[in-house]
Amino acid sequence: MPRVFDERDLFYLRQVIEDGLPCAGYGAGKMTQRFEEAFAAKVGTRFAYACNSAMSGLHLAVAVAGAGAGDEVIVDPTVSFAGLAVMYNNATPVFADVLSDTYLMDPQSLQERITERTKAVIVTHLWGLCAEMEEIMAIAERHNLVVIEDCAHALLAQYKGRYAGTLGHLGVFSFQCSKHLGLGDGGMITTDREDFYQALREFEFTTMPDKLAWNYRISELVSAVGMAQLERIDEYVEETCAAAEKLNEAVKECPWLVPQAVPPYCRHVYHLWVPLFRGEEQGLNYEEFQRAAKEIGLPCSFGYIEDEPAYLHPVFREPAAYGRGCPTACPHRPSVTPYERGLCPVAEEILPRMVLFYTTVAAKERVEATVEKLRRLRERWGKKFHFTP
Ligand SMILES: Cc1ncc(COP(=O)(O)O)c(C=O)c1O
Numbered sequence: 001m002p003r004v005f006d007e008r009d010l011f012y013l014r015q016v017i018e019d020g021l022p023c024a025g026y027g028a029g030k031m032t033q034r035f036e037e038a039f040a041a042k043v044g045t046r047f048a049y050a051c052n053s054a055m056s057g058l059h060l061a062v063a064v065a066g067a068g069a070g071d072e073v074i075v076d077p078t079v080s081f082a083g084l085a086v087m088y089n090n091a092t093p094v095f096a097d098v099l100s101d102t103y104l105m106d107p108q109s110l111q112e113r114i115t116e117r118t119k120a121v122i123v124t125h126l127w128g129l130c131a132e133m134e135e136i137m138a139i140a141e142r143h144n145l146v147v148i149e150d151c152a153h154a155l156l157a158q159y160k161g162r163y164a165g166t167l168g169h170l171g172v173f174s175f176q177c178s179k180h181l182g183l184g185d186g187g188m189i190t191t192d193r194e195d196f197y198q199a200l201r202e203f204e205f206t207t208m209p210d211k212l213a214w215n216y217r218i219s220e221l222v223s224a225v226g227m228a229q230l231e232r233i234d235e236y237v238e239e240t241c242a243a244a245e246k247l248n249e250a251v252k253e254c255p256w257l258v259p260q261a262v263p264p265y266c267r268h269v270y271h272l273w274v275p276l277f278r279g280e281e282q283g284l285n286y287e288e289f290q291r292a293a294k295e296i297g298l299p300c301s302f303g304y305i306e307d308e309p310a311y312l313h314p315v316f317r318e319p320a321a322y323g324r325g326c327p328t329a330c331p332h333r334p335s336v337t338p339y340e341r342g343l344c345p346v347a348e349e350i351l352p353r354m355v356l357f358y359t360t361v362a363a364k365e366r367v368e369a370t371v372e373k374l375r376r377l378r379e380r381w382g383k384k385f386h387f388t389p
Helices: 007-019 031-043 054-064 081-088 107-113 133-143 194-202 220-230 233-250 286-296 345-353 364-384
Strands: 047-051 072-075 092-095 118-124 146-150 170-174 187-191 355-358
Touching: 007 031, 007 220, 031 047, 031 187, 031 220, 047 054, 047 194, 054 081, 054 118, 054 146, 054 170, 054 187, 054 194, 072 081, 081 092, 081 118, 081 146, 107 133, 118 133, 133 146, 187 194, 233 364, 286 364
Parallel strands: 072 092, 072 118, 118 146, 146 170
Antiparallel strands: 047 187, 170 187
């Protein structure tokens, strides 16, 4: 089902416009406050704090965690976002490896990367599946670390009966258009901790803030659409899950296209459906698969973040920020393991093999056509390489 914008959205938008208060902050409109309360109630946290994107949210979350120059924050290498947010704060991203079947942070690797400078961890629930949060929280507790969940893909994803965004100390959501709650940009930070919530409020921008603050306010108009879309979120998530179920079924027992493994205690919400190409183990060539997929018009893309983990990209390796090269060349920056190939071997191995299919709020017919194309491809390849499809 494609995303629906209708009278319900206009109903909330009209309230903002008729009140003549389209700006949040400065004691003006109240729609953002309503959106925050509705979001917190939906996810199940005491507090929610709206901002204008998940990147702003991650920047703020790292700041609230107290990480700055000279501190380290452990992040996933499969995305850029967490590492960038750490650098926004002049802190140092330290990359932990991931598990090859779920693509999510490996708790053992996290443990190995902790030093006396580690302040926080950002765990990315990649593609809508929650990481091993019980183990991660136990490690964090032993080392007194703040855990930030990047929930950009994971609205209403569940881990052992609890929603993403309630599992760590702070959760960060994205309302960028490709996400389940696509509002035309926006973000939300969830927390149960009153001290963190108060700290977020202290970062609010004013004409002369008490401390360095960024103007990350969300618009009341976006919050109005957020109120309407939040009422539809269960439907959107169910549709995405139903699409993924069909796609999983289409590659059941397929030896060369293996879906992300979902532990039985998790609910994956499939922002994207992303299997791995594992054909080489059957003597099948990846380039040939890509050619066949293109020929048949399979709507997918191959590999993620240009097939390389974040730490191999120039923005992390070169002193490219803040004029003189901070934070990479910052004098306060501790010497971390260099960002070289081999740092996170599992991430390096799986990123190029990811085959990305768009599922969030996609039309049913599109999903059915994809399923049909996958079936045809399996049939063709089964014959060609002499194994049962
Ligand atoms: C995992 C993850 N985190 C953070 C972001 C940043 O989101 P935003 O565009 O709302 O800043 C994205 C964007 O795609 C994302 O995929």
